[in-house]
Amino acid sequence: MLLNALRKLTWINQEYDGALSFATDAWTSPNYKAYVAVSVHFEQDGVPVSMLLDIVEVARSHSGLNLAAAFAKILDDFGISNKVNKPLPAVNGMTAHCEHEDPFDHL
Numbered sequence: 001m002l003l004n005a006l007r008k009l010t011w012i013n014q015e016y017d018g019a020l021s022f023a024t025d026a027w028t029s030p031n032y033k034a035y036v037a038v039s040v041h042f043e044q045d046g047v048p049v050s051m052l053l054d055i056v057e058v059a060r061s062h063s064g065l066n067l068a069a070a071f072a073k074i075l076d077d078f079g080i081s082n083k084v085n086k087p088l089p090a091v092n093g094m095t096a097h098c099e100h101e102d103p104f105d106h107l
Contacts, residue, residue: 026062034058
């Protein structure tokens with residue numbers, strides 16, 4: 001199973017040019033440790049695929065900056081940070097995306 005996941009991640013990084021969606025879930029354990037999980041979702045030959053990328057302990061609280069840093073590190077660790085688009089502000093109710101700007105340049 002792990003080998004199959006690694007093959008898919010290599011394929012995503014090298015060949016996949018479709019949309020990737022990411023989901024996160026953050027929680028605090030009973031012993032007060034903060035965690036975040038990140039998963040990736042995409043279609044392969046018309047079939048939806050979901051993969052858990054990682055579960056990591058967040059050193060501090062679940063602040064937006066800490067969660068963004070953990071998310072960016074996970075994407076970097078898996079070599080897929082170049083697959084993320086930076087959302088631009090909505091104009092007249094429409095949202096645009098820019099594929100050429102670094103989405104984590106504020107970190």
